[in-house]
Amino acid sequence: MTKWLLVSVLSVVMMVAGCADDTSEEGKTDPEEASSKETEVSEKEDPDLSQAKDRNVSEDGSMIEVEDPERTDVIVNKQRKLPDGYEPPDLTVPEVPFYFDEFHPKKQMRKEAxxxxxxxxxxxxxxxxxxxxxxxxxxxxxxxxIYENSVAENGEEYANRYSAKPGTSEHQTGLAMDITSAEMSFRLKQSFIETEEGKWLEENAHRFGFVIRYPEGKTDITGYAYEPWHLRYIGKELAEEVYEQEETLEAFFGLYPTNQE
Ligand SMILES: [Zn+2]
Structure with a gap:
């Protein structure tokens, strides 16, 4: 009973954050102005926006299921869920340092990522x-x-407010990884951006095909508070475009109206 309660309470606390996993999320941090970014002028093809229409949320605002979950540019969020039980096809454990040694499914990513x-x-x-x-x-x-524990413990209304519904976590795509450091005691907190590792990721992740998926000040678009630790693989070309435009993936793919329009 005690363990059940602990797990549920932790789940609620943690699911406020998109990554919410084994670590808690810190609510406040200093505003981090976007760092100065070099504008590289080069020939680039327009991103593939042809799927923007069918990627939109349904007209009544209810949740829709994404049609092609294996695309590396798939957009999953609180309105766009993956098919029930979806498993990525080529999960593998990247050869990078983790904060724990033993195998765990959460060490995995899609092979390309x-x-x-x-x-x-x-x-x-x-x-x-x-x-x-x-x-x-x-x-x-x-x-x-995690979700059902929260419902059992706190009721559905509360769970819906604070817990991610199954299928809506980007981590299910196998294209996301949360990054931390010893300096952070291996926790996921917004203060990560104040560390050298956090700053470097913000400025360089795109060069390797990743975006900081939940930028600061974009909660109304992404549905998540700032998560400087959450990297999402989307491919190098797209990541660089998203970085240059300083956009969320939702806005980039036309799933959310931008202020410029
Ligand atoms: Zn995450």
Whole structure:
């Protein structure tokens, strides 16, 4: 009973954050202005926006199921869920430092993302940084357990407010990884951005095909508070475009009206 209660309470606290896993989320942090970014002028093809229409939420605002969950540019959020029980096809454990040694499913990522993460870690380590991986793939069943524990403990209304519904975690795509460091005591907190590892990721993750998925000040679009630790693989070309435009993935793919329109 005690353990059940503890798990449920932790789940509620943690599910406020998108990554919410084994670590708690810190609510407040200093505002971090976007760092100065070099504007690289180069020939780039327009991103594939052809799917924007069918990627939109349904007209009545209810949740829709994404049609092609294996796309590396799939958008999953609180309105766009993965098919029940979806499992990515090629999960593997990236060869990067984790904060724990034993195997756990959450060490996994899709193969392409895992390779990109390894390259990113090598580059960071060459600069004397020591990022540490914390949590990647999260199965549908695991999300379901967390959510149902919350419902059992707190009621559905409360659970819906504070817990992610099964299928809505980007971690289920196998394309996300939470990063931390020894300096952070391996926790996931917004103060990560004040560390050298956090700053480096913000400025360099795109070079390896990752975006900071939940930027600061975009909660109304992403549905999540700022998570400087949550990296989402989307491919190098797209990541660089998203970085240059300083957009959320929702706005980038036309799933959310931007202020410029
Ligand atoms: Zn995360």
């Amino acid at each position: 895992a390779k990109a993460l390894e390259t990113l870690f090598e580059a960071a380590e060459e600069e004397g940084l020591r990022p540490v991986a914390a949590s990647g793939y999260r199965s549908y069943d695991r999300q379901k357990t």
